[in-house]
Amino acid sequence: MSLSEEDLWYFNHTGYYLVPELLPGDLVERLNAVTDEQISGMIEPVVWEKSGTREPNDIRRLSKILSRDRAYLEAAVHPVVLNPLTSILGPNVELLTNKHNHIMVRPPGSEHVYWHSGEEPFHPTLITALVYLEESTLENGCIRIVPGSHRRPFQRGRRPGGAFEESDLFYKSLPVPMPRGGVLLFNDCCFHGAGVNGAGTSRRSMTLAYQAHDPHDVMKDDPEKILAAGERIYIGHPHPFPQPD
Ligand SMILES: O=C(O)CCC(=O)C(=O)O
Numbered sequence: 001m002s003l004s005e006e007d008l009w010y011f012n013h014t015g016y017y018l019v020p021e022l023l024p025g026d027l028v029e030r031l032n033a034v035t036d037e038q039i040s041g042m043i044e045p046v047v048w049e050k051s052g053t054r055e056p057n058d059i060r061r062l063s064k065i066l067s068r069d070r071a072y073l074e075a076a077v078h079p080v081v082l083n084p085l086t087s088i089l090g091p092n093v094e095l096l097t098n099k100h101n102h103i104m105v106r107p108p109g110s111e112h113v114y115w116h117s118g119e120e121p122f123h124p125t126l127i128t129a130l131v132y133l134e135e136s137t138l139e140n141g142c143i144r145i146v147p148g149s150h151r152r153p154f155q156r157g158r159r160p161g162g163a164f165e166e167s168d169l170f171y172k173s174l175p176v177p178m179p180r181g182g183v184l185l186f187n188d189c190c191f192h193g194a195g196v197n198g199a200g201t202s203r204r205s206m207t208l209a210y211q212a213h214d215p216h217d218v219m220k221d222d223p224e225k226i227l228a229a230g231e232r233i234y235i236g237h238p239h240p241f242p243q244p245d
Contacts, residue, residue: 001020011187019183028133038069042056057108076226094226096225097224103206110197110201117192120152130205132182146192152189214234218236
């Protein structure tokens, strides 16, 4: 579904948007089945929890998912994800393979995701999509977003550090619980973080990055970008510039 004018106003002011529709249940089941295989096989590249052990239950993140199985790409270009993105980014949308492109597995006991903002406001707009393979709740440490922080009316490093719950960002943030199959979009300049997983099960979500295609790019075959919607148009000024007759 496309965003209404009011939805766009909401997104532009807060920096985030909860897509009302869910991904189809059978696709979510397939994504979980593939993810089970990737975890039990401990297939690299992987980011581990700090426990120091190297067991499937210690996998914090599976990286480079788009080249692991076609189901991940199918979810990344599904209309439930792409339609709202084209409302925000315009018709020509690229999916990045060198930013995010991972699954946060967040096993039981998984540590915080510390406060950070992925991009600076002067960078080209980058929208993060979190696609939930499992329900995300307060108990299992759902993401917290600082609404409006993408506008950066203050100076602050992208990774401020410090104790998660004692940060002033914690008191300005909103927890965003999400259902299984849900999609959360946010401007990657928004400060965000996530709590410890205090539940007995994992909390899996795919993290994907999208940008509008830059119509001034001369090189159209960037190996780190997948055209997810539309086309790679070119609108550079010709030289010499055509003179009127
Ligand atoms: O939901 C989470 O655990 C944090 C998501 C996030 O910040 C990321 O995947 O980069």
